[in-house]
Amino acid sequence: QVQLMQSGAEVRKPGASVEVSCRASGYNFTRFGVAWVRQAPGQGPEWMGWISGYNGNTNYAQKFQGRLTMTIDKSTSTVYMELRSLTSDDTAVYYCARDGSRGSSDLWGQGTLVTVSS
């Protein structure tokens, strides 16, 4: 079955870091990039960045430069997203999404709720 399976919900205090994982199955991991998209409560989606499943090259949105890191583990077909220096504005559902045609996202994980609260 072609799917992306994400790690479970997280709660962090302001200033902390969080890492969310996204394990791919059912397709050739190295042939596709993966984007991370977050969605704050009641808001539209926000694209955070992208990582190549082939060589780990990354492209981050300027907004997150310096506190966002994406990595891959080809041996387990897993993508990781780490966000540091969390504030309450980072409370959101975080999704991983596979690259489809022409930069679309054709396969999504189920989402991981990250709550930042003191």
Added chain:
Amino acid sequence: DIQMTQFPSSLSASVGDRVTITCRTSQSVRTYLNWYQQKPGTAPNLLIYDASSLQRGLPSRFSGSGSGTDFTLTISGLQPEDSATYYCQQSSTTPRTFGQGTKLEIK
């Protein structure tokens, strides 16, 4: 960053109606424009990519058109299961920005 303007922000229509949602970009994205459907508590689902290409397995009542800066998503013959929020996204340049969404209610 490319700004996305999507309208209307909400609309209500009846089963069998035809509805159109518009997305405008702040600069040309050629045809690098995608449409997603999202239902509460679930991830977005790709409907249309490359402005007018229907994602495999989806019903043909969904169609997209446009190029440059002006795009439309049309749903013909509305069904109850089409109740959702619809988002456009440009994938011409990074960051791949999204519109703010159109919430569609089925009367």
